[in-house]
Amino acid sequence: MVERESPQGKRVSLFVTCMVDMLYPDTGMSVVDVLTHLGVEVDFPMGQTCCGQPAFNAGYRQEARQVAIQFLKAFKDAAVIVTPSGSCGAMVRHEYPRLFADDPLWGDEARRLANITWEFTEFIVDGLGITDLNGRLPTPQTIAFHDSCHGLRLLGLKQASRALVGNLENATIVEWDNSETCCGFGGLFSVKMADVSGAMLAKKIDHIEQSEADAIITGDVSCLTHMNNGLQKQGKRPRVKHIADLLAEGIRDGKSVE
Amino acid sequence: MENRSNNFIAAAQIAIHDADLQTAVSFGTHSGFSKRQAAMFADGEEHGQAMRQQAAAIKRHGLNHLPDLLEQAEANMQANGIQVLWAVDSAEANQHVLEIAQRHNVQSVVKSKSMVTEETGLNHALEAASIEVLETDLGEYIVQLGEETPSHIVVPIVHKTKESIRDLLIEKANMPPTDDTEAMARFARETLRQRFLAADMGISGGNFILAETGSICLVSNEGNARLTTSLPRVHVALVGIEKVIATVADYATLTQVLPRSATGQTMTVYTHLINGPRQPDETDGPEHVYVIFVDNGRSDIYNTDYVEALACIRCGACLNGCPVYQATGGHAYGWVYPGPIGAVITPLLTGLENASPLPYASSLCGMCKAVCPVDIDIPRMLLDLRHDLVEMGKGGTVWNAGMKAWALGTKSPTIFNLGGHAAALARHIMPKSLPGPLKGWTDYRTSPKFAPKSFRQLWQERTGEADEQS
Numbered sequence: 001m002v003e004r005e006s007p008q009g010k011r012v013s014l015f016v017t018c019m020v021d022m023l024y025p026d027t028g029m030s031v032v033d034v035l036t037h038l039g040v041e042v043d044f045p046m047g048q049t050c051c052g053q054p055a056f057n058a059g060y061r062q063e064a065r066q067v068a069i070q071f072l073k074a075f076k077d078a079a080v081i082v083t084p085s086g087s088c089g090a091m092v093r094h095e096y097p098r099l100f101a102d103d104p105l106w107g108d109e110a111r112r113l114a115n116i117t118w119e120f121t122e123f124i125v126d127g128l129g130i131t132d133l134n135g136r137l138p139t140p141q142t143i144a145f146h147d148s149c150h151g152l153r154l155l156g157l158k159q160a161s162r163a164l165v166g167n168l169e170n171a172t173i174v175e176w177d178n179s180e181t182c183c184g185f186g187g188l189f190s191v192k193m194a195d196v197s198g199a200m201l202a203k204k205i206d207h208i209e210q211s212e213a214d215a216i217i218t219g220d221v222s223c224l225t226h227m228n229n230g231l232q233k234q235g236k237r238p239r240v241k242h243i244a245d246l247l248a249e250g251i252r253d254g255k256s257v258e
Numbered sequence: 259m260e261n262r263s264n265n266f267i268a269a270a271q272i273a274i275h276d277a278d279l280q281t282a283v284s285f286g287t288h289s290g291f292s293k294r295q296a297a298m299f300a301d302g303e304e305h306g307q308a309m310r311q312q313a314a315a316i317k318r319h320g321l322n323h324l325p326d327l328l329e330q331a332e333a334n335m336q337a338n339g340i341q342v343l344w345a346v347d348s349a350e351a352n353q354h355v356l357e358i359a360q361r362h363n364v365q366s367v368v369k370s371k372s373m374v375t376e377e378t379g380l381n382h383a384l385e386a387a388s389i390e391v392l393e394t395d396l397g398e399y400i401v402q403l404g405e406e407t408p409s410h411i412v413v414p415i416v417h418k419t420k421e422s423i424r425d426l427l428i429e430k431a432n433m434p435p436t437d438d439t440e441a442m443a444r445f446a447r448e449t450l451r452q453r454f455l456a457a458d459m460g461i462s463g464g465n466f467i468l469a470e471t472g473s474i475c476l477v478s479n480e481g482n483a484r485l486t487t488s489l490p491r492v493h494v495a496l497v498g499i500e501k502v503i504a505t506v507a508d509y510a511t512l513t514q515v516l517p518r519s520a521t522g523q524t525m526t527v528y529t530h531l532i533n534g535p536r537q538p539d540e541t542d543g544p545e546h547v548y549v550i551f552v553d554n555g556r557s558d559i560y561n562t563d564y565v566e567a568l569a570c571i572r573c574g575a576c577l578n579g580c581p582v583y584q585a586t587g588g589h590a591y592g593w594v595y596p597g598p599i600g601a602v603i604t605p606l607l608t609g610l611e612n613a614s615p616l617p618y619a620s621s622l623c624g625m626c627k628a629v630c631p632v633d634i635d636i637p638r639m640l641l642d643l644r645h646d647l648v649e650m651g652k653g654g655t656v657w658n659a660g661m662k663a664w665a666l667g668t669k670s671p672t673i674f675n676l677g678g679h680a681a682a683l684a685r686h687i688m689p690k691s692l693p694g695p696l697k698g699w700t701d702y703r704t705s706p707k708f709a710p711k712s713f714r715q716l717w718q719e720r721t722g723e724a725d726e727q728s
Binding site for chain 2: 016018020021022023024025026028029032044046047048049050052054055056057058059060061062063064066067069070074149150152153154180181182184185186187188189190191192193194195196197198199200201202203225226229230232233
């Protein structure tokens with residue numbers, strides 16, 4: 001991968017993602033709160049919609065390009081893009097350069113934006129070099145991670161979220177052997193191959209139920225929706241939380257003075 | 259072999275509700291996966307990853323020089339006394355075997371494990387010519403007894419429980435009843451031994467072909483490959499043209515990643531480097547050795563963006579690691595090669611229109627690429643195949659229309675926001691079961707709930723920013 005320019009000291013343009021925008025606006029606000037807490041200036045380009053991944057993953061590249069062009073337009077003034085999703089982040093980082101590889105009009109801009117896009121935890125830990133938010137959870141919680149597939153395998157995310165949570169007072173991390181197993185979402189896969197996806201989800205839910213963790217932390221609201229709505233369907237406690245919400249909870253009170 | 263891949267969704271659903279299959283596949287894949295992890299990274303993560311990258315480079319080098327390496331292999335094999343034949347498709351491959359059998363008056367054949375002969379349907383061709391054929395790999399023997407097909411590249415009976423294997427051996431092979439797996443294996447071994455001694459021809463596959471020396475390389479654990487290739491008068495090896503690698507040194511690397519990835523072993527119990535028929539000063543070995551290089555669609559891939567699919571060394575690691583394979587087992591995929599690599603090469607070798615669900619049989623979790631010993635980018639190829647399907651007009655009318663409408667609404671921030679407002683208003687009337695193709699979602703999860711106010715509304719309220727859209 002090309003060595004990326006440090007994002008330190010630059011204004012951040014938030015790419016909130018379509019799902020956070022419409023389903024989890026509070027998670028978007030958590031991202032803003034954490035970044036602001038770190039002294040980062042945040043803006044929100046109003047022209048943003050979606051990265052185009054749903055169409056891209058379904059094989060509809062023409063449609064994906066149309067939507068991706070809107071992304072390129074919306075973020076034309078961005079110096080740094082931060083997104084609370086490993087999956088959407090990977091779409092911009094890895095697929096945009098491919099999608100616009102031979103495009104004389106949009107190719108350069110696609111490559112530029114790919115290079116300045118950071119997933120939320122990656123931005124804080126690798127970009128800003130911060131692992132301790134000086135935060136404290138209101139009550140003690142045991143935390144397990146669900147390493148969302150695209151963040152884990154396309155962006156190499158795993159340690160950043162653990163470092164940030166590990167430094168929160170009152171947070172105890174428990175490892176389980178299911179952190180890297182796909183929950184079965186896969187976007188349109190969950191609809192097109194509903195039974196297979198459902199079988200994968202059922203196994204994931206069994207593992208969640210066996211886990212002693214109070215909360216399962218993930219970096220993608222898509223996986224979160226899949227698992228929580230699956231738990232709900234089975235009458236079980238939805239306990240999957242986005243990392244930004246947990247961190248925002250942590251920074252509301254500072255660490256206790258010893 | 260007949261291709262039933264277009265039936266994937268229905269077959270998968272049946273497999274998901276087959277309790278025995280679920281027990282067996284879950285045990286087999288998880289055991290295979292954890293053994294692989296342990297063996298691959300026994301000397302640390304970095305060492306394991308370095309082995310993978312070295313192996314990947316070797317296979318790609320082999321593919322880049324494939325035509326030259328095949329010629330070199332042929333010349334060196336011929337110099338060693340191996341007769342080399344070429345088959346453009348299944349029919350020609352089987353025809354070659356039948357002609358060799360006729361030439362040497364072959365009545366009975368023993369086979370060691372070979373996936374390429376599953377492609378060509380060789381057993382049926384031999385049986386049709388009244389030649390007895392017996393699979394001697396324990397798993398393949400059980401597959402043959404059960405008149406099934408292998409459901410895994412390395413572990414053909416991963417879908418079967420110990421109990422179902424026992425019942426099959428009692429019913430079809432007159433095994434004295436026992437629950438002891440060792441006793442079952444001993445029974446199979448004794449049965450097979452008589453047949454080895456009586457066979458006229460041994461048929462094997464080939465894990466690698468070494469161009470530099472003209473050697474056929476085979477790895478195995480049961481000893482059946484050694485008996486198959488050394489006891490009968492005639493040995494025939496059928497290998498895909500992509501199996502050729504350049505040097506012995508290349509083989510030294512690949513033989514480190516293949517057993518580690520396949521069975522979690524540092525090396526297999528047996529490794530064979532077969533260089534030719536019995537020499538005058540040797541006491542055993544076949545009188546005649548043939549190699550049949552099988553194309554069967556491979557050269558059609560060679561000049562495409564899918565060429566890296568030919569780097570596959572058939573270790574099965576992507577099957578064991580794949581959550582879809584774990585849920586469905588191998589038969590649902592409908593052809594010879596199941597799992598993620600099967601989802602790629604089945605459409606490529608048999609035609610995308612004959613395997614159109616397979617590129618979608620993946621959540622794109624990326625585990626297959628992560629565990630592949632030669633780092634094949636399977637998710638990338640699945641995405642490309644999906645695109646090919648759409649380009650062929652095989653996206654499906656509902657999806658075509660849906661995607662067009664979605665793009666139209668999402669490329670415009672104004673329409674997108676209106677849609678968001680509408681969804682927010684409708685959030686209280688979301689049905690418990692969604693309509694049309696979305697019904698699959700609510701079969702297993704509750705409907706997603708839209709927020710009363712979108713993030714952009716909250717943002718505007720907080721910052722007082724006007725709604726300026728670019």
